[in-house]
Amino acid sequence: MTQAWKGIAASPGIAIARAFHLASERFIPTQQTIQDSASEVERFRQAVAVSREEVEAIRASAEERLGADKAEIFEGHLMILEDPDLIEAIEEKIADEAVNAEFALHEVSQSFIELLQSMSDELLRGRAIDIEDVSGRMMSHLRGVPHMDLANLSEECIIVARDLTPSDTAQLNLEVVRGFITEVGSRTSHSAIMARSLEIPAIVGAGSAVNEIPEFSTIIMDANQGVILVNPSSEELESYQDKKQKDDVRRTELKGLRDQPTLSKDGKQVELAANIGSLEDIARAIDNGAEGIGLFRTEFLYMGRSSLPTEEEQFTSYKYALEKMNPKPVVIRTLDIGGDKELPYMELPKESNPFLGQRALRLCLDRQELFRTQLRALLRASRYGNLKIMFPMIAVLEELLEAKKLLEEEKQKLIAEGVQLAEHIEVGMMVEIPAAAVAADLFAPEVDFFSIGTNDLIQYTMAADRMNETVSYLYQPWHPSLLRLIRLVIQAAEKEGKWVGMCGEMAGDHTAIPLLLGLGLHEFSMSSGAILQARELIGQLDRSEWSDYANQALTMRSTQEITQFVEHTRNGVTQHD
Ligand code: PEP
Ligand code: MG
Numbered sequence: 001m002t003q004a005w006k007g008i009a010a011s012p013g014i015a016i017a018r019a020f021h022l023a024s025e026r027f028i029p030t031q032q033t034i035q036d037s038a039s040e041v042e043r044f045r046q047a048v049a050v051s052r053e054e055v056e057a058i059r060a061s062a063e064e065r066l067g068a069d070k071a072e073i074f075e076g077h078l079m080i081l082e083d084p085d086l087i088e089a090i091e092e093k094i095a096d097e098a099v100n101a102e103f104a105l106h107e108v109s110q111s112f113i114e115l116l117q118s119m120s121d122e123l124l125r126g127r128a129i130d131i132e133d134v135s136g137r138m139m140s141h142l143r144g145v146p147h148m149d150l151a152n153l154s155e156e157c158i159i160v161a162r163d164l165t166p167s168d169t170a171q172l173n174l175e176v177v178r179g180f181i182t183e184v185g186s187r188t189s190h191s192a193i194m195a196r197s198l199e200i201p202a203i204v205g206a207g208s209a210v211n212e213i214p215e216f217s218t219i220i221m222d223a224n225q226g227v228i229l230v231n232p233s234s235e236e237l238e239s240y241q242d243k244k245q246k247d248d249v250r251r252t253e254l255k256g257l258r259d260q261p262t263l264s265k266d267g268k269q270v271e272l273a274a275n276i277g278s279l280e281d282i283a284r285a286i287d288n289g290a291e292g293i294g295l296f297r298t299e300f301l302y303m304g305r306s307s308l309p310t311e312e313e314q315f316t317s318y319k320y321a322l323e324k325m326n327p328k329p330v331v332i333r334t335l336d337i338g339g340d341k342e343l344p345y346m347e348l349p350k351e352s353n354p355f356l357g358q359r360a361l362r363l364c365l366d367r368q369e370l371f372r373t374q375l376r377a378l379l380r381a382s383r384y385g386n387l388k389i390m391f392p393m394i395a396v397l398e399e400l401l402e403a404k405k406l407l408e409e410e411k412q413k414l415i416a417e418g419v420q421l422a423e424h425i426e427v428g429m430m431v432e433i434p435a436a437a438v439a440a441d442l443f444a445p446e447v448d449f450f451s452i453g454t455n456d457l458i459q460y461t462m463a464a465d466r467m468n469e470t471v472s473y474l475y476q477p478w479h480p481s482l483l484r485l486i487r488l489v490i491q492a493a494e495k496e497g498k499w500v501g502m503c504g505e506m507a508g509d510h511t512a513i514p515l516l517l518g519l520g521l522h523e524f525s526m527s528s529g530a531i532l533q534a535r536e537l538i539g540q541l542d543r544s545e546w547s548d549y550a551n552q553a554l555t556m557r558s559t560q561e562i563t564q565f566v567e568h569t570r571n572g573v574t575q576h577d
Helices: 037-066 068-081 084-097 101-117 122-143 166-171 190-198 234-257 280-287 311-325 361-366 368-384 397-416 434-438 440-446 454-462 469-474 480-495 512-519 528-539 543-553 559-576
Strands: 003-006 008-011 014-022 157-161 177-182 202-204 218-222 227-230 271-276 293-297 329-333 386-391 426-431 449-452 499-502 523-526
Touching: 008 190, 014 177, 014 234, 037 068, 037 084, 037 101, 037 122, 068 122, 084 101, 101 122, 166 190, 177 190, 177 218, 190 202, 190 271, 190 280, 190 528, 218 234, 234 528, 271 280, 271 528, 280 311, 280 528, 293 311, 293 523, 311 329, 311 368, 311 386, 361 368, 361 397, 368 386, 368 397, 386 397, 386 449, 397 426, 397 440, 426 434, 434 440, 434 454, 434 480, 440 449, 440 480, 449 480, 454 480, 480 499, 480 512, 480 543, 512 528, 512 543, 512 559, 523 528, 543 559
Parallel strands: 014 157, 157 177, 177 202, 271 293, 271 523, 293 329, 329 386, 386 426, 426 449, 449 499, 499 523
Antiparallel strands: 003 227, 008 202, 014 218, 218 227
């Protein structure tokens, strides 16, 4: 019989495939005495050889699909598999102590991992993660159980997991992964955002459902509604196949708007831009008719690897993005690490409130070398396109001024070195902290633009963790408090003749778009997959009418009142036509 479950619809689409569980627990072997240690050593060598072949294949496919920078991590894995200090120590333990290969592997690799984790050198600590990964692979081969490789999955499946890290998500083999379902998370957790940029259906925050889905069972996931059907009947399968087909047809129809400008019904032009988290996202942005990149989340250049990207590597990535989009604008945000985005190889102290801690620009101002490297790479890339630099997580004016000062210093150094830079580079800030929104007038003279980051602005305004599904009811983009903050930001910018964008998820929301248009937002930046529908919607809206409606909405008392008003007005206006 079909079992039905509900989760949070995080990235739209319908998928039908078998469930594949991504196990998070690690296997701990027991010690056994071995009679024939020579053949046990041989068994271990076999596991090493198979692992090496496997990693070589993954490295080659990662290089082809994701580029050389993302494939580099697997070079490190190959080096570990060839490292005599580790491999010989395991073989000696098997031979000298007559123990089983699994136990020797676990004991020796664990001692390496612990030693490396205690080092102050970031690079060495990063190697601990690689050893953990590689020893897990060897262990799987010794035990004869398949190793879970997200990049190397070969059968169509829907991934079911407690959570997926952003780098897990980046490694998914999209040829076969039809979607994913996680136990934890919310619409604005980063795995959800990644799913939208990859245009793959995702349901997050599904809670205990995740443990109730049997491995390899057939499931339907309707990520438009957040519905999961396990072992569906043949009627259900038929009906969802039909829905999926209609969904696909609608997507094709929308592609007709790809090269159209974004105009409201009364002819006002706004910009629809894409949020990207990797260079591969650029092709998707262009394919979905993005008029620019409104948010390039550079932290993904720093993730899924074991050391910081060099200035040269960053320069190459930024140059690529700018050239691909030229002459369209590319807003590149400086590193926003911390919160739910961790870099295991960096010495980031554990914090009890990571979202309120040393995150993003706070960290960059503290670790200036890290920040200066990124600024130099950005400045050097500037002459290859239409670059705009954006600083995240600013609370007070001093932070903005300090970031601008460092940028200016690096600029002067480069000019002195004879490096050619773009003549003018716009510099802006994200408005993600209520303090910055309320005092936007203080910041406006100092920036070229604002971009409102509602994912964080909502969590900080409502004091509701964006990762915590139990408080997701407080995630209310349309609440009067949010709309008032947004209006303050737009008014402050307009007074100084500056433009305002929005790059939080709210910018692509169909209830929010009419209000934001009415409030005078200039640029809407969203997941590529949402752009064409937004263009269609804006074409049906009269901006001057919505300016009045937005003012009315601002006097309402609750999210419910506002959303009902918007839906009603929108439908009313459409019916009138
Ligand atoms: C935001 O906070 O709205 C935003 C766009 O930044 P991120 O989601 O990367 O924190
Ligand atoms: Mg943010």
